[in-house]
């Protein structure tokens with residue numbers, strides 16, 4: 001099957017009077033197959049937005065090849081533009097207009113049947129409040145309206161740049177549910193984020209970018225498998241004594257106040273046996289699965305607070321920072 005998005009060797013350098021030359025994207029590759037919910041993950045400033053802008057023809061690339069739905073980007077994009085919905089730069093809406101009126105105008109401008117307006121509002125869960133003024137909408141509702149505007153065309157491909165940005169946990173959950181329900185209808189979704197848990201919760205595939213280059217790509221599970229150190233969390237009443245016994249059996253052990261982490265264990269039974277034989281009873285033996293955050297940090301070296309807890313799917317989102325866009329700088 002041919003890919004929905006294919007980028008190879010993309011390069012983009014910005015030049016500005018104030019900061020000189022800045023390489024934003026440095027030979028980057030990305031491949032998104034039909035039906036994927038594909039996470040595009042990277043720290044702030046790693047080149048995600050620049051990549052998406054180049055793909056959509058909003059900024060001129062210096063080199064590389066790109067295609068969207070089989071059309072060469074950006075030159076042949078007009079041929080497939082009607083099949084692609086994208087929110088790359090946060091759309092601004094007139095506060096005085098209702099969502100319904102906003103979408104109606106966008107539909108008329110884009111040559112889309114206005115009957116699609118109610119369908120798009122339905123898809124994002126705004127149908128009942130579609131006749132209220134946007135001014136009274138929460139940030140999450142505005143974000144959903146933005147998605148509705150991208151859905152007017154009934155796209156096959158949806159590109160969302162940092163859709164969770166600025167949203168509170170409830171808004172993030174709404175966006176997540178929305179993305180999942182859209183993907184269930186067969187839309188291919190490319191979603192960029194620096195919020196690791198979010199990508200791990202929503203996406204089946206991921207491409208990680210660091211300093212403008214691809215550092216990992218594949219199924220989320222496969223990317224994570226490469227980081228599995230086969231560690232086991234061991235819950236015991238006497239951690240110090242248990243650690244001594246396990247070290248005596250040749251195992252690498254880290255001690256914590258109420259548990260141990262034992263590394264590179266091929267057979268977890270060895271732990272239970274070693275401790276049980278000496279009368280130390282194990283109350284927990286849990287394999288520690290790597291999470292996207294540890295993989296991400298190892299791959300990108302993104303600075304983070306060492307005191308931050310490790311994150312697991314379902315836990316509250318750790319946001320590694322808000323995007324900084326140098327509004328005063330100019331595209332070369």
Ligand SMILES: Nc1ncnc2c1ncn2[C@@H]1O[C@H](COP(=O)(O)OP(=O)(O)OP(=O)(O)O)[C@@H](O)[C@H]1O
Pocket residue numbers: 014015016022023024042043044045046047048049050051194322323324325326329330331
């Ligand atoms: N118009 C511009 N002029 C100059 N430099 C730019 C411009 N746009 C982006 N950059 C620089 O290019 C690099 C990549 O920025 P980009 O916005 O693509 O990263 P990002 O991964 O999307 O980050 P974020 O998560 O913060 O949005 C950064 O160093 C950024 O400062």
